[in-house]
Amino acid sequence: MRRTREATAESRSRVLAEAGRLMRERGLAGVSVADVMAAAGMTHGGFYVHFPSKDALAAAAAEAAFDEPLGRLKEPDAHALARYVDLYLSSGHVAERGRGCPIAGLSTDAGRAHDDMCAAVAQGTRNVLAALADRLGHGDEAIRLLAVLLGGVMLARSVDDPLMAERIMTVLRQSSPVVDTLKSGCQKRPE
Amino acid sequence: MRRTREATAESRSRVLAEAGRLMRERGLAGVSVADVMAAAGMTHGGFYVHFPSKDALAAAAAEAAFDEPLGRLKEPDAHALARYVDLYLSSGHVAERGRGCPIAGLSTDAGRAHDDMCAAVAQGTRNVLAALADRLGHGDEAIRLLAVLLGGVMLARSVDDPLMAERIMTVLRQSSPVVDTLKSGCQKRPE
DNA sequence: TGTACATCAGTGAACGCGCGTTCACTGATGTAC
DNA sequence: TGTACATCAGTGAACGCGCGTTCACTGATGTAC
Numbered sequence: 001m002r003r004t005r006e007a008t009a010e011s012r013s014r015v016l017a018e019a020g021r022l023m024r025e026r027g028l029a030g031v032s033v034a035d036v037m038a039a040a041g042m043t044h045g046g047f048y049v050h051f052p053s054k055d056a057l058a059a060a061a062a063e064a065a066f067d068e069p070l071g072r073l074k075e076p077d078a079h080a081l082a083r084y085v086d087l088y089l090s091s092g093h094v095a096e097r098g099r100g101c102p103i104a105g106l107s108t109d110a111g112r113a114h115d116d117m118c119a120a121v122a123q124g125t126r127n128v129l130a131a132l133a134d135r136l137g138h139g140d141e142a143i144r145l146l147a148v149l150l151g152g153v154m155l156a157r158s159v160d161d162p163l164m165a166e167r168i169m170t171v172l173r174q175s176s177p178v179v180d181t182l183k184s185g186c187q188k189r190p191e
Numbered sequence: 192m193r194r195t196r197e198a199t200a201e202s203r204s205r206v207l208a209e210a211g212r213l214m215r216e217r218g219l220a221g222v223s224v225a226d227v228m229a230a231a232g233m234t235h236g237g238f239y240v241h242f243p244s245k246d247a248l249a250a251a252a253a254e255a256a257f258d259e260p261l262g263r264l265k266e267p268d269a270h271a272l273a274r275y276v277d278l279y280l281s282s283g284h285v286a287e288r289g290r291g292c293p294i295a296g297l298s299t300d301a302g303r304a305h306d307d308m309c310a311a312v313a314q315g316t317r318n319v320l321a322a323l324a325d326r327l328g329h330g331d332e333a334i335r336l337l338a339v340l341l342g343g344v345m346l347a348r349s350v351d352d353p354l355m356a357e358r359i360m361t362v363l364r365q366s367s368p369v370v371d372t373l374k375s376g377c378q379k380r381p382e
Numbered sequence: 383t384g385t386a387c388a389t390c391a392g393t394g395a396a397c398g399c400g401c402g403t404t405c406a407c408t409g410a411t412g413t414a415c
Numbered sequence: 416t417g418t419a420c421a422t423c424a425g426t427g428a429a430c431g432c433g434c435g436t437t438c439a440c441t442g443a444t445g446t447a448c
Contacts, residue, residue, distance in 0.1 A: 001409040002423050011424080027303050029220030032401060037425095045405085046425040054402065097302070107349035108299035111288070112218050122351035129350075143346070143362045144339075151342020155334070158298035159320075160313035171334045192442040193390050202391080223434060228392095236438085237392040245435065 012050045014040040019061035021098040024105030028058050028113055059116035065102035066124035073131040081135045088149045089173050094156040094165045103128065103146075104153050148172055203241045205231040210252035212289040215296030219249050219304060250307035256293035257315035264322040272326040279340045280364050285347040285356045294319065294337075295344050339363055 003011070018039035022031040033054050034044035051057040073084055087093060093100050103125050110121035132142035152172040156165035194202070209230035213222040224245050225235035242248040264275055278284060284291050294316050301312035323333035343363040347356035 001425065002411045003425075004411065008424065025303075027218070027220065027300065029218065030303055033403085034401080042424090043426055044402090045427060048403075049424055103346070103349050105299075107345060108296075109218065111348055111351070112216075112221055118351055121349060125346065125349040126355075140362045140366075143359050144366050147339050147342035147346050147359070147363055148335075149342065150345050151338035151340065154298060154341050154345060155294070155316065155338050157302055158294050158312060158316040160302070160309055164317075168334050168338070171331045172338055175331075175335050192392065193444045194392075195444065198444095199391065224436085225434080233391090234393055235435090236394060239436075240391055 008049075011040065011042065011046075015042075015047070015050055015057070016061050016064045019057050020065040020102070023058065023061060023109065024065070024100060024102065025098040028109045028117070033057075055114045055116060058113060059120045062102065062106050062110065062117050062120040063124065065106065066127060069101060070124075070127055070131055073128065073135065081132070085145070085149065086173075089152055089169045091156075091162065091166050091169060093153055094169070095162075097157070101150070101153065103150055104157075148175070199240075202231065202233065202237075206233075206238070206241055206248070207252050207255045210248050211256040211293070214249065214252060214300065215256070215291060215293065216289040219300045219308070224248075246305045246307060249304060250311045253293065253297050253301065253308050253311040254315065256297065257318060260292060261315075261318055261322055264319065264326065272323070276336070276340065277364075280343055280360045282347075282353065282357050282360060284344055285360070286353075288348070292341070292344065294341055295348075339366070 015036060019031070019036045022036060022039060025031075032044075033047050036057070037044045037047050047057075051060065069084070072087075073080060088101065097105050102121065106117075106121050107125065110118045129139070129142050129146060132146055133139040136142055136145065149172075152168055156168040159165060159168070206227060210222070210227045213227060213230060223235075224238050227248070228235045228238050238248075242251065260275070263278075264271060279292065288296050293312065297308075297312050298316065301309045320330070320333050320337060323337055324330040327333055327336065340363075343359055347359040350356060350359070
């Protein structure tokens, strides 16, 4: 049955959010259109009202998945970057792939997917780098910081052991590159 | 028709090598048993002579994929670590996923796969960390170095732009953490 | 060493299942008057 | 504002395709004598 325009928009948002979560958890190929629709509280037939294909959903969901981290990085107060780094290098981030960094959760799949999803993740990644560079006042520092964060979480997930993951997070939080970067970041944007 | 024992072993090796390459390029779900067998010069029916299931192949291929990088890290001469880092932070490594680091190419899939592949990648990752720690004389330094390497290649692949990838590689090669780590590595094992 | 037979690596057709996509249908919403 | 009709979001069955796996078969290899 037909829904209100508002309800339709909410349906589409739920589909996007659940797709973003499930894709990060199970991978694009590991999630079916029916899975996503069921998670959003619908049946699979209605999917094509919202998206022309599964590939189009993947691209839109990948783009949408960057909204949350980019929003956090652009919060006006001075500690936004420190919070971002603390949350990134946390055991919770290692465990909760579905709600974690979309670069860590989607970039491997994006490289193998159709052009639209690949472009969405590439643009999102550049946006995160740009937001970090804005905070740090230096593009090279943004690259250094994001490499450590991304590599740290990938490494901690790869070892598949909570204790080892915690150690990796601790070492990287204490490591000079991250701390130095954060210090210089706070110096540049003390507001 | 039956083959010699040697030919059978070579067939199995070819299947493992091609599976490792294709899985890193296209992902586990993106490669069919028939694809792997065709790449190894056979038809799909013979697959089950060598492996009981596709999952078992994934685990065996993941384990085998670590042989090459671990071998390079354990070469006796003093520059093995420097060569490993130079090759890791190179544009060629960003582009050639099929022959690149198995952590970068397989860990995302491993986290979603059955236990055997997950365990194989986890063990391989720990072995790489141990080999780096042996070279550097310090486990924490191994974590810091591998995080930068892994994160750098993931980031360069994610932006999907050869020029940006080259910039990321250059920044990380010049960055103090990697260079410092290498310096201390050479000091500890000058032999 | 030579011979006869059993073994088994690899072939290619077939099966069954799940998935992306399509489609006829439903009934509440939106709109024209 | 109220009414009649057109629209369309969502349902659930169906289709076709690809994939993992099985199986009967082939013929060269390995082995027992």
